Amino acid sequence: MASFICSILLITYIIYTTSSASALTSTSTAFRPKALVLTVSKDPSTLQYTTKLIQRTPPVPVLLTLDLSTPISWVLCGNRYVSTTYRPASCGSPPCILANTERCRTCGPTPFKPGCNKNTCRTLSLNNPFTNVSPRRGGELATDVIRINSTDGSNPGQLVTMPNNLFVCAPMSLLQGLAKGVSGVAGLGNSKTSLPSQLSSSFRLPRKFALCLSPLRENGVVFIGDGPYNFFPGVDATTLLSYTPIIANSARPNNFFIGVQGIKVGNKNVTLNNFLLSINRRGNGGTMLSVNHPYTLLQSSIYKAVTAAFDGQLRNSSFPAKRVPPVKPFTLCYDPTSLSYTRIGPVVPDIDLVLQSEKVFWRIAATNSMVRASDNAYCLGILDGGKNPRTSILIGGFQIEDNLLQFDLAKSRLGFSSSLIYDRLRCSFFNFTSNAL
Ligand SMILES: *[C@@H]1O[C@H](CO)[C@@H](O)[C@H](O)[C@H]1NC(C)=O
Numbered sequence: 001m002a003s004f005i006c007s008i009l010l011i012t013y014i015i016y017t018t019s020s021a022s023a024l025t026s027t028s029t030a031f032r033p034k035a036l037v038l039t040v041s042k043d044p045s046t047l048q049y050t051t052k053l054i055q056r057t058p059p060v061p062v063l064l065t066l067d068l069s070t071p072i073s074w075v076l077c078g079n080r081y082v083s084t085t086y087r088p089a090s091c092g093s094p095p096c097i098l099a100n101t102e103r104c105r106t107c108g109p110t111p112f113k114p115g116c117n118k119n120t121c122r123t124l125s126l127n128n129p130f131t132n133v134s135p136r137r138g139g140e141l142a143t144d145v146i147r148i149n150s151t152d153g154s155n156p157g158q159l160v161t162m163p164n165n166l167f168v169c170a171p172m173s174l175l176q177g178l179a180k181g182v183s184g185v186a187g188l189g190n191s192k193t194s195l196p197s198q199l200s201s202s203f204r205l206p207r208k209f210a211l212c213l214s215p216l217r218e219n220g221v222v223f224i225g226d227g228p229y230n231f232f233p234g235v236d237a238t239t240l241l242s243y244t245p246i247i248a249n250s251a252r253p254n255n256f257f258i259g260v261q262g263i264k265v266g267n268k269n270v271t272l273n274n275f276l277l278s279i280n281r282r283g284n285g286g287t288m289l290s291v292n293h294p295y296t297l298l299q300s301s302i303y304k305a306v307t308a309a310f311d312g313q314l315r316n317s318s319f320p321a322k323r324v325p326p327v328k329p330f331t332l333c334y335d336p337t338s339l340s341y342t343r344i345g346p347v348v349p350d351i352d353l354v355l356q357s358e359k360v361f362w363r364i365a366a367t368n369s370m371v372r373a374s375d376n377a378y379c380l381g382i383l384d385g386g387k388n389p390r391t392s393i394l395i396g397g398f399q400i401e402d403n404l405l406q407f408d409l410a411k412s413r414l415g416f417s418s419s420l421i422y423d424r425l426r427c428s429f430f431n432f433t434s435n436a437l
Pocket residue numbers: 261262269354358
C-alpha cells in the first residue's frame with residue numbers, strides 16, 4: 001500500500017515537473033537518453049568520492065560527495081547560490097509529500113533568498129554523514145535545473161537537462177567535514193528522491209544505477225539506467241555481475257543492506273557469531289554498504305576471527321610473511337619483501353563474503369584487501385569497528401574500488417562483480433571521450 005501511494009506521488013511529481021519543464025527547455029524532451037553518466041573522483045585528503053553536476057541558471061559546476069545512505073541530495077545555499085530557476089517547494093505540494101518533509105515554515109525577515117522563503121517545506125532529517133551534524137531547522141526543499149551527460153554505455157554523449165531536480169538547500173553550517181571544493185552531498189540512498197531515482201523517473205530509465213569507484217588519480221564512474229557499461233570497446237561489465245537481494249531494514253530504510261551469511265578466509269570457514277550477521281528488531285546488525293567509510297569495518301569479534309585466520313594462513317605458509325609494526329589506521333601489517341607477488345599484487349588469502357548460498361560470494365582479493373601503507377608495510381585494509389557498532393559489517397570504499405556494483409531499485413537486488421582487475425578491467429577504463437556531435 002505504501003509503495004502504491006509512493007508511485008502515485010512520484011507520477012504526480014513527474015507530471016508536475018515536466019509541465020513546468022517545457023517552459024524552460026523545449027528541446028531537451030526531444031532526445032531520449034539510453035542512460036546517464038557521471039565521473040567520480042577520490043579526494044586525496046578525506047578519501048571521499050566526489051562527482052560533478054551542472055546546476056542552476058546560469059549554470060555552474062557543483063562538486064558533491066557521493067553517499068549511499070543519503071535519501072535526497074543537499075547543496076549548500078549560501079549567498080553564492082544564485083539561480084533564476086531556483087524554486088522553493090511550497091508547503092503541501094507533491095515534492096514536499098514525496099520527500100516526506102516534516103515542517104512548513106516562512107523564513108524571515110525578507111528579502112527571501114534560496115534556503116529562506118515563504119511557506120516552504122523543510123526536511124529535518126538533513127544530515128552531514130561525515131560529522132553527523134543535523135541543523136536544527138533542517139533545510140528548505142527546492143528544485144533547480146541540473147545538466148548531466150547521457151551515454152550509450154561506451155562514451156558520454158550530449159548533455160541532457162532535468163529542469164526540476166529536487167534537493168535540499170542546506171545551511172552553510174553543514175559544510176564542515178566535506179572534502180575541499182565540495183558543496184554538498186549527492187544522495188544515492190535507497191529512496192524515491194535519490195539522485196538516480198529522480199533521473200530515472202525524469203528520463204524514463206530503468207530504476208537502476210551502477211557505481212564503479214577508482215583509486216586515487218583515476219576517474220571512476222556512476223551510470224544511471226541499465227547497461228551496457230562498457231569498460232573497453234565491446235566489453236560490457238554487466239556480464240560479470242552476480243546478484244544478491246538488497247535486504248530491507250525498516251529502521252534504516254535509506255541504506256543498502258545485503259545478507260552476508262558467513263565469511264571465508266582462503267576458502268576456509270571462519271567461525272562467527274551468526275546473530276551479528278542478521279538485522280535485529282531495532283535495525284541493528286547486518287551488512288551495509290557505505291562509501292563514506294574509506295575501509296571496511298567489522299564488529300570486534302568478527303574482526304578478530306577474520307584477522308586471526310588471515311594472519312595464521314599467511315604466517316604458516318611455505319613462505320611465511322613477516323609482521324611489521326602497524327601503520328595507522330591499520331593493525332595487521334607485513335614486510336613487503338616477505339610476500340610473494342603476481343601481476344596483480346601480493347599473494348594473500350581471499351576473503352569471501354558468503355551471500356544467499358555457498359555458491360554466491362563476494363570475493364575480496366588482494367587488490368581490495370591490501371593497502372601499501374608505507375614503503376615498509378603492506379597492511380590489511382580492514383578495521384575493527386568496535387564491540388557494539390550499529391552495523392556489524394560496513395563495506396567501505398577501498399573494498400569497492402575497481403568493482404562494479406549495480407543497485408537495482410526496482411528488483412531490490414545488488415549486482416556485484418568482485419574485482420574487475422581479474423578480468424583485466426578497471427573502473428577508469430570507461431572512455432570519457434565524448435562522442436556528442
Ligand atoms: C562452511 O559453512 C557453511 C555455512 O555457512 C556450511 O554450509 C559449509 O558446509 C561449511 N564448510 C566447511 C568446509 O566447513
